[in-house]
Amino acid sequence: MKRTNARTLALLTSMMIVVLLAGCGGNNSPTTNGPSGNTNANAATNEPTEKTTLTLMVGNTGTTLEALKAVATEAEKKLNIAIEYDIKPDGTEGDNLVKTRLATGDMADLLVYNTGSLLKAVNPVDNFLDVTNEPFMADVLDSFKSVVTVDGKVYGAPVGSSSAGAILYNKKVYGELGLTVPRTWDEFMANNEKIKAAGKTAVIASYKDTWTSQLFVLGDYYNVQAKVPNFADNYTNNKAKYATTPEALRSFEKTEEPFKAGYMNKDFLATTYDVALKMLAEGTGVHYPMLTSALDSILQNNPDKINDIGVFPIPSDSADVNGLTVWMPSGMYINKNSKKVEAAKKFVDYFVSKEGQAIFSSKVKAAGPYVIKGIELPDDAYEGVKEMQKYFDEGKTAPALEFVSPVKGPNLENLTVAVGSGITSAQKGAEDYDKDILKQAQQLNLPGW
Numbered sequence: 264m265k266r267t268n269a270r271t272l273a274l275l276t277s278m279m280i281v282v283l284l285a286g287c288g289g290n291n292s293p294t295t296n297g298p299s300g301n302t303n304a305n306a307a308t309n310e311p312t313e314k315t316t317l318t319l320m321v322g323n324t325g326t327t328l329e330a331l332k333a334v335a336t337e338a339e340k341k342l343n344i345a346i347e348y349d350i351k352p353d354g355t356e357g358d359n360l361v362k363t364r365l366a367t368g369d370m371a372d373l374l375v376y377n378t379g380s381l382l383k384a385v386n387p388v389d390n391f392l393d394v395t396n397e398p399f400m401a402d403v404l405d406s407f408k409s410v411v412t413v414d415g416k417v418y419g420a421p422v423g424s425s426s427a428g429a430i431l432y433n434k435k436v437y438g439e440l441g442l443t444v445p446r447t448w449d450e451f452m453a454n455n456e457k458i459k460a461a462g463k464t465a466v467i468a469s470y471k472d473t474w475t476s477q478l479f480v481l482g483d484y485y486n487v488q489a490k491v492p493n494f495a496d497n498y499t500n501n502k503a504k505y506a507t508t509p510e511a512l513r514s515f516e517k518t519e520e521p522f523k524a525g526y527m528n529k530d531f532l533a534t535t536y537d538v539a540l541k542m543l544a545e546g547t548g549v550h551y552p553m554l555t556s557a558l559d560s561i562l563q564n565n566p567d568k569i570n571d572i573g574v575f576p577i578p579s580d581s582a583d584v585n586g587l588t589v590w591m592p593s594g595m596y597i598n599k600n601s602k603k604v605e606a607a608k609k610f611v612d613y614f615v616s617k618e619g620q621a622i623f624s625s626k627v628k629a630a631g632p633y634v635i636k637g638i639e640l641p642d643d644a645y646e647g648v649k650e651m652q653k654y655f656d657e658g659k660t661a662p663a664l665e666f667v668s669p670v671k672g673p674n675l676e677n678l679t680v681a682v683g684s685g686i687t688s689a690q691k692g693a694e695d696y697d698k699d700i701l702k703q704a705q706q707l708n709l710p711g712w
Contacts, residue, residue, distance in 0.1 A: 313343075315606040318371035320349040320364070322357060327375070327423060327593070330626035337622055338613050344606050346373075358384075365390045372601040373610065375422050378410040378594045379666030387411075387418040392597035392604060394418060399612040404655070407634040410591045410666040419594025420615050424629035427574065427587045427651060428482025428663060431551045431558075433543055434573040434646070436463065444575045446582040448517065451550075455526040458549045466521040467548035468531035468683060469539035476518070476679040478552035479577065483514040485588040485661040486579040495667040501704065501711035506693035515689035515696075517577070518682045532684065537564070544568040552577065554590065556630040558645045574647035576654065586659030587651060591666055592634065669707055672699030 319335075321328055328348070335346040349371045351357045358377075362385055364370040370390070376382065394400050395417040400408070403421060411419035430451075437443075440461055445451040455465035469475045487494055490510040497503035505511045521527055528534060528548060540557060542548035544565035551557075555574055562569045576587045595614065597607045613619045620638045629640060629648055632655040640649060654660055665671050672678075675696060682692035704712040 314339075314345055315343065315603060316345045316347055317373055317603055317607055317610060318347045318349050319373040319375070320351050320361070320371040321375040322353045323350050326627040330623045331375070331422075333626050334614055334619050334622045335610075338610055338619070342606075342609055342613060344610050346610070361385060368600065370598045370600070372598050372603050372607050374596045374598065375593050376419075376596060378407075378419065378591050379662065380669035382411060382419070382594065383413055383669065387413050387596070388416070390596075390599060391418045392599040392607075394420065394597065394608075394611075397608065397612075399608075399615050402636040403615070404634045404636065406589065406658075406660050406662060407591055410662050411594045419596045420611050421592045421634045422595050422614075423592040423623070423627065424633050424648075425592060425631035425655075425660075426555045426590045427576075427631050427660075428478050428484075428554055428590065429552070429574050429576055429587060429651075431543060431553050431555070431647065432573050432575065433546045433549045433571055435571040436546045436549050437573075444573075445578050446585050448578045448580050451578045452520070452524065452526075455521065455524065455550070459526055463546070464528040464542065464548040465526035465550060467534070467539045467542050467551040468521075468527045469534045469536050469551075470532050470680050470683065471534055472536040473676040473680050475536050475539070475553065476683050477676050478554070479518040479683075480514040480675065480679055481663060481665075482552060482577045482588045483517060484664045485576065485586045485659075486584055487511050487514065487664075488661050489579070489584045489586065495664060498664075499668045499670055499709060501709070504693075504697045506690065506697050512689065512693050513580070515679075515682055515693045518679050518692070519685070519689040522683055522685050527683075540564065543572065546571070554630075555647060555651070556590075558630055558647055559628065562628070562645075570646045572645070572647050574650050586661065587654045588663050589631065589660045590663055670700050670704050670709070672696055672703060674699045 319331070321331060328350075332348075339345050351360050358381070361374065361376060365385060376385070393416045399420065400417060407421050408417050411417055436458070440457055442454050442457065445454055458465040487510050491503075491508060494503055494508065494511065503511070505515065528542070537560070539548065539551055540561050541564065543551045544561050545568065558569065558572065561572055576585060579585065595611055597604060597611065601607055614623070615635055617637060620633065620635060624633070624641060629644055631648055632640060632652045640652060678687070678692045678696050678699065681687040682689055687695070701712065
């Protein structure tokens with residue numbers, strides 16, 4: 264009996280050793296499931312990794328929130344990272360909330376916020392993660408990086424598409440009249456003359472909504488910076504003025520000339536933005552200087568006419584200078600004081616990937632090309648937006664002045680109404696605007712003011 268037990272015990276011991284050796288041998292072959300080829304213990308035991316929840320502060324206007332939610336749903340499946348939304352109001356109230364949260368250390372892990380001068384006002388160097396060398400920024404266009412760069416470091420990834428300040432035009436009428444897209448201001452004015460002769464409004468003005476009067480000035484900035492590359496810096500430092508810089512003064516002259524030539528609708532002081540878009544869609548008006556975000560409104564109100572609307576840059580005085588003034592999308596910023604920075608980087612990486620951008624763009628229609636290389640416009644993009652793509656591909660874009668300088672006078676829209684109505688000359692309007700910015704520049708404590 265004892266001998267039998269000993270043999271049995273020896274056999275059992277041998278079997279256990281074989282099993283243990285087999286188990287150890289399996290651990291000698293690393294898997295590629297984990298980072299850098301490390302063994303993924305959770306995968307081996309079929310246990311899911313612990314879910315990480317990130318907070319994201321974002322506004323609630325438009326379709327951006329819903330598009331972000333769609334991306335986050337897929338990110339949760341793929342990354343096991345969930346997003347909890349912290350909704351902020353828009354406008355000044357939202358800006359103040361962001362500043363308060365940052366000051367009190369109560370900011371969300373991720374923030375969708377302005378780019379350009381408004382970003383600089385919330386001290387990104389102290390508050391947001393430097394993503395200059397992050398791999399997910401490699402394909403982001405330099406034109407976008409320039410509006411999220413402070414002290415030589417990049418702080419944000421793009422959220423959504425660009426838009427532009429340009430001329431929206433009726434392509435159907437252009438075809439009927441045998442017109443071609445102008446590359447110079449003289450060609451533009453010649454087209455206006457032919458349109459007027461055909462009994463249509465050549466340049467639509469909607470000065471009832473005074474903000475719409477600014478586009479010949481704001482949308483002309485590409486042309487200004489092409490001729491005067493240091494204008495934004497000198498303007499910010501009180502070393503350049505609109506009235507005394509011929510290339511900048513030209514923007515006010517372009518506001519004045521269509522009125523003087525009789526190319527505008529007679530009731531322009533009573534015409535609203537919505538009426539102007541209706542005129543453009545129906546072809547009773549042919550040119551409308553406006554932000555390309557207006558394409559959304561045309562789709563909503565005149566969906567059968569949306570493919571009749573094209574886009575071209577506000578022309579310069581030289582065919583060699585021909586590009587778009589671009590309003591950049593918002594940025595997504597990582598709170599550098601977050602305890603979940605690595606998870607936040609993984610989410611942003613997924614968001615700007617082709618897959619993430621495809622999901623995002625399926626929920627919100629682009630008002631301009633995307634600012635990430637390789638992210639193409641969908642087939643159902645606006646015809647006008649497709650026309651804009653070549654300027655991005657050729658690098659012929661520049662951020663609007665408000666993205667590269669904090670100086671913008673509050674009274675510009677009233678001054679451009681006066682100039683565009685023939686009440687004030689272009690020269691006087693520019694001089695008045697130079698005075699208008701003084702108070703704001705001093706409030707910002709800018710050097711040289």
